[in-house]
Amino acid sequence: MQTDLVAALDIGGTKIAGALVDDRGRILVRTQRATPAREDGETVxxxxxxxxxxxxxxPLWSRARAVGIGSAGPVDASAGTVSPVNVPGWRGFPLVARVRAVTGGLPVELIGDGAAITAAEHWQGAARGHDNALCMVVSTGVGGGLVLNGRLHPGPTGNAGHIGHISVDLDGDPCPCGARGCVERIASGPNIARRALEGGWRPGPGEDASAAAVAAAARAGDPVALASFERAAQALAAGIAATATLVEVDLAVVGGGVAKAGDVLFAPLRTALKDYATLSFVQRLTVAPAQMGTDAGLVGAAAAALTRRSDVTAV
Amino acid sequence: MQTDLVAALDIGGTKIAGALVDDRGRILVRTQRATPAREDGETVxxxxxxxxxxxxxxPLWSRARAVGIGSAGPVDASAGTVSPVNVPGWRGFPLVARVRAVTGGLPVELIGDGAAITAAEHWQGAARGHDNALCMVVSTGVGGGLVLNGRLHPGPTGNAGHIGHISVDLDGDPCPCGARGCVERIASGPNIARRALEGGWRPGPGEDASAAAVAAAARAGDPVALASFERAAQALAAGIAATATLVEVDLAVVGGGVAKAGDVLFAPLRTALKDYATLSFVQRLTVAPAQMGTDAGLVGAAAAALTRRSDVTAV
Structure with a gap:
C-alpha cells in the first residue's frame, strides 16, 4: 500500500526549501531556491x-494530503500570515492562502522556524521520547520551540518558544527587539564575538571575528574567549532554567552554529544550569546537542502537517 | 437530578481547608483546621x-466522585507526594495515597497551590474565557500557574508556573532558592518593604514595615516607596513578558496581598510591560487583578478534580 505524503516548506532569509515527506520523516523529493529577500513580496x-x-x-504529488510550512518569524498562524524580519517585502503576507491556492486547496499548517526545528528534534532527533522539552537554535540569533505534554506547543500564533527574547538581565544592554538583556543579546554568535573583541581578543590572520573563531581560541586556552563563552552559557542557562521552572521541561536541546563549539559551550552551560535550575522539580533537567542537520526545518514542517492531519482524523 | 460533587482540599502552611463542591463551583460544605505546621508528619x-x-x-458525601488537592509546594503529582517548604514534617509525604485510603478509594488529583489558584481564576475569575493565561500570587512569595490551549498546565509534577523563581537579573541578589535575581527576590511583599527601608522609608507610628505600608506611603507620594513598587513592577513585567514570549499567554492575572496596592503596582507594571513584551505576538498581552477571594484554592482544587474526571469520561 502506498502511504500518504505531506509537502513541507522551510522558508528562511537565505533559502526556500521544499520537499515531499512520508509519514516516517523520509524526504522523497526535494527542491530549493535562493530567497530573493531584498525584493518585493510578489517576487519572494x-x-x-x-x-x-x-x-x-x-509523480508522487498525488499522494500529498497536507502542506506544512516552517517560516522565519514572526509568523501569525491564526491569521495565516508571515512577517520575517529578514524579508522586508513580506509584512503580514498571507502565505497560507497563497500556498493553498497553488496546491489545490490542501490543508496548510503554518508554524515558526523555531517550532519547526523543535518538531523535527522531537520526531527524529535528540528530543525523541521526551514529552516536555525545549529545543533551541543558537546562531546569528537565538530561537526555539517547546514540546509540552508530548506535543509541539506552537502557541496560538505559532511563535511560542522564543527564548532568545526573554530578558535575563532586566537592566542589561538594549536589544534590537526593544527590550533589555535578552538571551540573544548575550548568547548569540555575533554577541560572543563582540564581547571577545571588547575584551581584547583578535582573530588570527585570515580568520573572521566569528563565534567559531572565538571557540577555537577558547579551546586553545584564551581566557577572554573562554570568558565570552561562559557569559553566553550563563545567559542560556538562566533562560533554560526559566523555561523549565515555568513549564516543566526536562530536556533542553541546543543546536545551531554556536552549539558546534561543543564543550566550550556545553561544559559551562551545564555548570551554570546548576546555579539557576534550583527548585526540586527542575533539578533533573539535562542539556543535549541537537541531532537534526540542515533538513530539520523541512522535517519539522512535515511533522506539523502530519500532526494536524491526525488531529483532524481523530475528531 | 442530583449532580455529582467533588471534594476539595486546600493545604497551606497556616490552614487546611476542605469542601464539597458542585460542578458549577459552588461550595456546599466547608470545614477547616489550623495546620500544625511545626509538628511531625503524622500530626499534620x-x-x-x-x-x-x-x-x-x-449527607452529601455519597455524591462525591473525586478528590482534588491543591497544596503548598513543591509537590510531586507524578509520585503523589508533597514537600511544602513551610511544613517540614512533610518531605516526600505520600499525601495522595493517604487521602485515597480515607476516602474509599476515590480518584485523587494533586496540583500545586499556584496551579490551583490558576484553575479557579480560569473557571470562575479573571481568566475566564482565556485559553492562554498566566495567573500569579504576589504576596510573601511569588507563585503562579498557567492555562495553555484552554486547559490548566500543571506540568508532570504539578509545579508549572513557578514564575517567582525565574531569574530576571542573572547577576542579581542571591535568592533563598539558590539562584540569583529571581522575580520573587525583587517583587515579593517583604522585598518591597526591605528595599523601601534601605532607601530610607520608615513606617508610621504603630505601622509594620510591610508592603501594605509602603503602598500607603506611595499613594501619599513618597518617592522611595514609589520607587520600590516600580522596581517590583519591573521585575514582574520582565517575568510576565518572558512567560508570554515562551508560551504565548495573552493575559496575566495578578493577585495576592501585594496586588491590593492597586494602581501603585498595576500602573508601573503596565508601563514596564511595554518595555519587555516587545515581539509582535506578545504586544496584545494585558494585565488584570485577580477576582477570586480566599476560596480560590478550594475552587481550583475542585476544578482540577472535575477536569480529570471529564478527561477520563472522554476517553
Missing part, C-alpha cells in the same frame, strides 16, 4: 511558487 | 483526616 512569493511547482510536478 | 496528616472526616460525615 514567485520563488515559493517555483518550489511548489517542482513538487506538484512530481 | 491527622488534621487533614479530621477535615476529611467532617466531609465524609456529610
Amino acid at each position: 512569493m514567485r520563488a515559493v511558487e517555483e518550489v511548489l511547482a517542482e513538487l506538484t510536478a512530481s | 496528616m491527622r488534621a487533614v483526616e479530621e477535615v476529611l472526616a467532617e466531609l465524609t460525615a456529610s
Whole structure:
C-alpha cells in the first residue's frame, strides 16, 4: 500500500526549501531556491511558487494530503500570515492562502522556524521520547520551540518558544527587539564575538571575528574567549532554567552554529544550569546537542502537517 | 437530578481547608483546621483526616466522585507526594495515597497551590474565557500557574508556573532558592518593604514595615516607596513578558496581598510591560487583578478534580 505524503516548506532569509515527506520523516523529493529577500513580496512569493511547482510536478504529488510550512518569524498562524524580519517585502503576507491556492486547496499548517526545528528534534532527533522539552537554535540569533505534554506547543500564533527574547538581565544592554538583556543579546554568535573583541581578543590572520573563531581560541586556552563563552552559557542557562521552572521541561536541546563549539559551550552551560535550575522539580533537567542537520526545518514542517492531519482524523 | 460533587482540599502552611463542591463551583460544605505546621508528619496528616472526616460525615458525601488537592509546594503529582517548604514534617509525604485510603478509594488529583489558584481564576475569575493565561500570587512569595490551549498546565509534577523563581537579573541578589535575581527576590511583599527601608522609608507610628505600608506611603507620594513598587513592577513585567514570549499567554492575572496596592503596582507594571513584551505576538498581552477571594484554592482544587474526571469520561 502506498502511504500518504505531506509537502513541507522551510522558508528562511537565505533559502526556500521544499520537499515531499512520508509519514516516517523520509524526504522523497526535494527542491530549493535562493530567497530573493531584498525584493518585493510578489517576487519572494514567485520563488515559493517555483518550489511548489517542482513538487506538484512530481509523480508522487498525488499522494500529498497536507502542506506544512516552517517560516522565519514572526509568523501569525491564526491569521495565516508571515512577517520575517529578514524579508522586508513580506509584512503580514498571507502565505497560507497563497500556498493553498497553488496546491489545490490542501490543508496548510503554518508554524515558526523555531517550532519547526523543535518538531523535527522531537520526531527524529535528540528530543525523541521526551514529552516536555525545549529545543533551541543558537546562531546569528537565538530561537526555539517547546514540546509540552508530548506535543509541539506552537502557541496560538505559532511563535511560542522564543527564548532568545526573554530578558535575563532586566537592566542589561538594549536589544534590537526593544527590550533589555535578552538571551540573544548575550548568547548569540555575533554577541560572543563582540564581547571577545571588547575584551581584547583578535582573530588570527585570515580568520573572521566569528563565534567559531572565538571557540577555537577558547579551546586553545584564551581566557577572554573562554570568558565570552561562559557569559553566553550563563545567559542560556538562566533562560533554560526559566523555561523549565515555568513549564516543566526536562530536556533542553541546543543546536545551531554556536552549539558546534561543543564543550566550550556545553561544559559551562551545564555548570551554570546548576546555579539557576534550583527548585526540586527542575533539578533533573539535562542539556543535549541537537541531532537534526540542515533538513530539520523541512522535517519539522512535515511533522506539523502530519500532526494536524491526525488531529483532524481523530475528531 | 442530583449532580455529582467533588471534594476539595486546600493545604497551606497556616490552614487546611476542605469542601464539597458542585460542578458549577459552588461550595456546599466547608470545614477547616489550623495546620500544625511545626509538628511531625503524622500530626499534620491527622488534621487533614479530621477535615476529611467532617466531609465524609456529610449527607452529601455519597455524591462525591473525586478528590482534588491543591497544596503548598513543591509537590510531586507524578509520585503523589508533597514537600511544602513551610511544613517540614512533610518531605516526600505520600499525601495522595493517604487521602485515597480515607476516602474509599476515590480518584485523587494533586496540583500545586499556584496551579490551583490558576484553575479557579480560569473557571470562575479573571481568566475566564482565556485559553492562554498566566495567573500569579504576589504576596510573601511569588507563585503562579498557567492555562495553555484552554486547559490548566500543571506540568508532570504539578509545579508549572513557578514564575517567582525565574531569574530576571542573572547577576542579581542571591535568592533563598539558590539562584540569583529571581522575580520573587525583587517583587515579593517583604522585598518591597526591605528595599523601601534601605532607601530610607520608615513606617508610621504603630505601622509594620510591610508592603501594605509602603503602598500607603506611595499613594501619599513618597518617592522611595514609589520607587520600590516600580522596581517590583519591573521585575514582574520582565517575568510576565518572558512567560508570554515562551508560551504565548495573552493575559496575566495578578493577585495576592501585594496586588491590593492597586494602581501603585498595576500602573508601573503596565508601563514596564511595554518595555519587555516587545515581539509582535506578545504586544496584545494585558494585565488584570485577580477576582477570586480566599476560596480560590478550594475552587481550583475542585476544578482540577472535575477536569480529570471529564478527561477520563472522554476517553
